[in-house]
Amino acid sequence: MKIFDVSMLIEENMTVYKDREEKKPSLKLEKKISKDGINESTISMNLHTGTHIDSPYHMQSDGKTIESLDLSNLITKCYVFDLTNVTSGINKSDLINLNIKEGSFVLLKTKNSFSEVFLMDFVYLTKSGAEYLAEKKIVGLGIDALGIERDQPKHDTHNILFDNEIIIIEGLRLKEIDEGEYFMIALPIKIKGADGAPARVVLIQEISIEDGIVLSK
Amino acid sequence: MKIFDVSMLIEENMTVYKDREEKKPSLKLEKKISKDGINESTISMNLHTGTHIDSPYHMQSDGKTIESLDLSNLITKCYVFDLTNVTSGINKSDLINLNIKEGSFVLLKTKNSFSEVFLMDFVYLTKSGAEYLAEKKIVGLGIDALGIERDQPKHDTHNILFDNEIIIIEGLRLKEIDEGEYFMIALPIKIKGADGAPARVVLIQEISIEDGIVLSK
Numbered sequence: 001m002k003i004f005d006v007s008m009l010i011e012e013n014m015t016v017y018k019d020r021e022e023k024k025p026s027l028k029l030e031k032k033i034s035k036d037g038i039n040e041s042t043i044s045m046n047l048h049t050g051t052h053i054d055s056p057y058h059m060q061s062d063g064k065t066i067e068s069l070d071l072s073n074l075i076t077k078c079y080v081f082d083l084t085n086v087t088s089g090i091n092k093s094d095l096i097n098l099n100i101k102e103g104s105f106v107l108l109k110t111k112n113s114f115s116e117v118f119l120m121d122f123v124y125l126t127k128s129g130a131e132y133l134a135e136k137k138i139v140g141l142g143i144d145a146l147g148i149e150r151d152q153p154k155h156d157t158h159n160i161l162f163d164n165e166i167i168i169i170e171g172l173r174l175k176e177i178d179e180g181e182y183f184m185i186a187l188p189i190k191i192k193g194a195d196g197a198p199a200r201v202v203l204i205q206e207i208s209i210e211d212g213i214v215l216s217k
Numbered sequence: 218m219k220i221f222d223v224s225m226l227i228e229e230n231m232t233v234y235k236d237r238e239e240k241k242p243s244l245k246l247e248k249k250i251s252k253d254g255i256n257e258s259t260i261s262m263n264l265h266t267g268t269h270i271d272s273p274y275h276m277q278s279d280g281k282t283i284e285s286l287d288l289s290n291l292i293t294k295c296y297v298f299d300l301t302n303v304t305s306g307i308n309k310s311d312l313i314n315l316n317i318k319e320g321s322f323v324l325l326k327t328k329n330s331f332s333e334v335f336l337m338d339f340v341y342l343t344k345s346g347a348e349y350l351a352e353k354k355i356v357g358l359g360i361d362a363l364g365i366e367r368d369q370p371k372h373d374t375h376n377i378l379f380d381n382e383i384i385i386i387e388g389l390r391l392k393e394i395d396e397g398e399y400f401m402i403a404l405p406i407k408i409k410g411a412d413g414a415p416a417r418v419v420l421i422q423e424i425s426i427e428d429g430i431v432l433s434k
Contacts, residue, residue, distance in 0.1 A: 058256055191260065212294025
């Protein structure tokens, strides 16, 4: 089994959306071995920190919250498409020649994955791109940007995806990932009523029976 | 594919270790749709909140931190053992008749899973139990208590397990889980240098090729 960890490392000086200071997490060692016999920390963070999943409630007052997402859509086959040639918005025209299958989970690898700093002109999904993916009836979409849209006052991209029950993963790190098919596991922490949650996301290749997978007949 | 979510729900009034108020998480809706066009929250929480993984650094100054755990030990076959008959500490004598295999990940289901409140006399693993599991060379251990030990000033149970590179998962919810073999996915969020991290943990049964698992030949 080959496991690729495509999650961002959460740390105080990490890259955050539009480099906004208030979006950086803070960690505090509340108990220390030297004094208390154990190390024990607390964290304060925006729920959209690092690699995370948005829930519809992020943009829609009556939308589903993060704990109610169906995990069978997050433990599933996925396809990584290489869009590193796109320089700004990903439009329908950038997607139309890809072999996107109904019911699939799609991950978009862009030039964002190659930057260690926040790109103010990050590659994002346009309204036409979102409409096309909704038409293709995908179940989920992941991108290597901290936002799947950019400068849309009405949040069209998010809303089109949410209206079509498409799960959105943001903040993936796909630099080392070749285009192709993987088994994806994307697990957000289970926070009640939340607009999103940090997640650990891995892509797996070459699973074998020896890895302990118990297959039904 | 049948997915059992064995993770606690993170919420402000959730059960925390010894009911200590300062260990309860707090959530704050920083932006609201009515005012800001989006819902966006922050969370403050102890890293040992709900279902979580301890890293050796929790008890050992030179111990590994959470981001460095090998994920192949957390995406693996596991065995759930029913110890609901144990009333206090789990000793070697409670474990010796179980079929515990070298290299396996062991989950202990106890009466803790049946309580919605924190039990001050929660079932835990004693020093003799930890020594026995180390002798059996397991790779990881999960329990349905928020602490794997109770009232040990030198943290013997934790230290024996960490000294033997045994991963510790705490805060599982195993009420609905029958004794037996499962495929486990336990993914902590990836926090740099941390003594532990909240995790989403699922147990899977009846995986089939149709679920998208790509097996190598």
